[in-house]
Structure formats: structure tokens, C-alpha cells
Amino acid sequence: MTDAFLDVMAAVPTPVSVVTAMDGTRPHGTTVSAFASLSLDPPMVLVALDRGSDLLKIVREQRRCGLNVLACAQSDLAKVFARKGAAKFTGVRWYSEDGLPRLDGVCGWLSCNVADLVDGGDHVVALGTVISAQVGNPAPLTYHAREFGTHIALDRAVR
Template sequence: MTGTESRPDVEQELKSAFREAMAGVCTPVAVVTAMAGPAPYGTTVSAFTSLSMDPPMVLVSLDRSSDLLAVIDGSRRFGLNILGAQQPELAVNFARKGGPAKFGGVEWQVGGQVPRLPGATGFLACEVADLVAGGDHVVVFGRVLSADTAPARPLTYHARAFGTHTALDANAPA
């Protein structure tokens, strides 16, 4: 075997170590939404971030095989519902498979041509600027069309558990 050939055991070990390292990163939690005709679609993500202020842009990472990605690619619009600390059940609901069925029993409205979830700490309506492949995911670059915020503590994900952010006292000793 040469050094350029792939070794499944080494690759699996790297994937496992990478997964553990990423579990140590505290991330915000959001539900990305889109419309396919009259049907709402959505999924929970923690892989999103602001990208640009001029123009206002975000990026979201979605699994290549997700139904939502196909809907976003077709509609060219998506919503980013940034969840609050009081919404972990919503995060779990939208993390499962189920297409439009995920919206059963969930309050929502249309805002900026995409599903909006009341109670979120932030909401962005976006149009797709670009889609870029990245491994087993696709990065969706979105130009922000509208933005709203609400005063609430954010829902975060760290060490495979939901939580929230608590500010540190800047004057406290480390």
C-alpha cells in the first residue's frame, strides 16, 4: 500500500475525532424554511453564519440529500428562524425527517415568501445568491431581504445538548 491510498480505519478515526472536536464548538440553532408551492418545508441547522454586511448576506450548510435543499434550489428563497432558548422542542421537531409533515401542530406564518416561526429570536428572509458544493453538504449563500429580532436568550447547541448563552462579567478574574 502506498501513502496515497486511502485507509478506511484511518479515515474513520479522523471522522470520529472531527465529530468530537466539533461537539466542543458552541453553535446557534436555527430552522431554515422554504415553500414548495403551498407546502412549507424546514430543517434544523447549526451550520449557519453571517457572511457580509454590504450587501447583507448569510450562509447556511445543508445536507446534499435534504428535501429542503431541493425546495430552496427551486424557489430560490429561504427563511432563517434563529431559535430562542425556550424553543428546543421546535429544534428537535425540525431535526427529524418528514418534509411538510414537520409543520403539523406548529404555528407558522408566511413572511418574505417563506415560513416564519413565531417566538424566534431572529428571522431573516433571504434569496439565494449562490449554491456551492462542500463535501456531503451544499453551502447556500443568501442575500438578506428582510430581518427582524426579538429580545430573547438564544438557543445554542454544545456537547450534543441544547443550552443558552450567559454573558461573562468582563471585570471578573479568569
């Protein structure tokens, strides 16, 4: 069953985002695909973080996080932030927004207060109340069938 489950989930296209938080004066970030809109009033999102995630430890303490929705030219950043370690921001262009690390050139940005952390199997679901939101122009980075890609409207797709 596990293989079939993984294969089905691999067939679900997702956006690719980097969740960020400040660990004191040090920025930290983690690549996620398990990110979705949750509520409109109040505006809320959810993100599922592995129990072993270092970012989750910081979010538990700080109760705040940023969501950087990556652009299609940022697959290298997705790979960098999918590694472990405290130096993921080395050489990465970022700035502080609402006291949270924001990456340059993303196609969407959300600053969130973490309203709740809910256990879900081997992950923890962070429920974030959105305190500011900004959209950019680039096309999004997507993840589908274990490959990075982007979204193309059907009218423009070669069929």
C-alpha cells in the same frame, strides 16, 4: 480522524436555526447549526445543507429561504424540524413573511434570496442575500457538546 473531528466540532458552540421555504403551498423546514454571517455589504449569510436534505431540493427550485434563529425555549421545535417528512409544521405556530414560513417567538428572522449554491463535500452551502431582518428579545438556543443550551454572559455566569 473522523471521531476526533466530530468531537472538536461538538465542542464548538453554535446557534440553532430552522431554515424554511415554501414547497408550493406547503411550508417546509430543517434544523441547522451550520449557519453564519457572511457579508455586510451586501448583507449575506451562509447555511450548509446536507446533499440529502429535502429542504435543499426546495431551495434549489425556489431560490429563496427564511432563517428562524431559535429562542432558548424552542428546543422542542429544533427536534421536530430535525426529523424527516412533509408534516413537520403540524401543530407549529407560523405565519407567512415575505412569502416564507416564519416561526412564532424566534429571537431572529431573516428573509433571503439564494445568490448561489456551492458544493462542499457531502453538503451544499447556500449563500443567502438578506432582504429583510428582524430581531426579537428571547435568549438564543445553542448547541454544544451534543446538548441544547443558551448563552450566558460571563459576568452573570456562576464560576
